[in-house]
Amino acid sequence: MTLHPETALRPGSAATSPNSRYRLHYQTDGNLVLYGPDGPLWDSGSNGRGAGACIMQADGNLVLYGPNDEYVWDTETDNNPGSRLVIQDDGNAVIYRPDGSPLWATETCQPPGSADSHVLQSGSTLTPTHGIRSANGLYGLLYQTDGNLVFYGPDGPLWDSGTNGRGAGACIMQPDGNLVLYGPHDEYVWDTETDNNPGSRLVIQDDGNAVIYRPDGNPTWVTGTH
Incomplete structure (x- = not known):
């Protein structure tokens, strides 16, 4: 419009x-x-x-x-x-x-395909204001400009990393399997403590959970929201 x-x-x-x-x-x-x-x-x-x-x-x-x-x-x-x-x-x-x-x-241009993907692959990064959402469109993980990583459902927030106010730099699904938040000066802020699981990926599921899976399909971390 x-x-x-x-x-x-x-x-x-x-x-x-x-x-x-x-x-x-x-x-x-x-x-x-x-x-x-x-x-x-x-x-x-x-x-x-x-x-x-x-x-x-x-x-x-x-x-x-x-x-x-x-x-x-x-x-x-x-x-x-x-x-x-x-x-x-x-x-x-x-x-x-x-x-x-x-x-x-507003300088909020979204990367091609980012809003349609429900998987954050190994080595991929979310920058502030970007997110991924479930295939059914009901659930989304958003990396906010206040530094908080928030999992939203149809009725509002379901889970967050508790890092608001820490500053936003990058949210990285690292090749070692750890999902890590870094501040604006590349300082460590938060992680899922799932390193030593190379090749893992983060999936936003239609059932309302965000889950990190190893390449063999076993989960290593979950928001536990459903």
């Missing part, structure tokens, strides 16, 4: 990507949040400020106004008349000038 000049989102409404996988939701708490299949990818940080209108202005600026028309937040993209906001199939929300050049973006 595209927000053209002088169009608005009202509280509780959203603009959705053509593939329906990504949604920019103007929440009733005043926060503008971009959601992917596994949870939030970006937000304006304006929750609690009150909701009035989210307007793609004619001058090219995307602006949030409060319930009394007071300024709350903007993309600082004025002086670009005719620009539009596009919610893309790749997970990015972008403001484009009329000539097609980008002005502003």
Whole structure:
């Protein structure tokens, strides 16, 4: 979906990507949040400020106004008349000038295939805001920007690594079989203590469990959520 000049989102409404996988939701708490299949990818940080209108202005600026028309937040993209906001199939929300050049973006582009895979193979990495989900789409493991690794079900979080606030760097399914979280400076944060099991992989299952399996099919770690 595209927000053209002088169009608005009202509280509780959203603009959705053509593939329906990504949604920019103007929440009733005043926060503008971009959601992917596994949870939030970006937000304006304006929750609690009150909701009035989210307007793609004619001058090219995307602006949030409060319930009394007071300024709350903007993309600082004025002086670009005719620009539009596009919610893309790749997970990015972008403001484009009329000539097609980008002005502003949430910078949440998802790697090809990442949202469809339910397996984190040996040697694979999740970077912040990325995740994997079950084949049935009901369960997702999301590596959040606060450093927490969270397993979500249809009704909310089921399990987490308890590492929020530690900073996010990388979540790696190491070749030795250990799932490890590293901070922004490559410092160790958390692991599943499953090393010495080379070639293991992490699987997000349709039954609501996240399981690390050895190559012979035996499990070495499970969230134990179902």
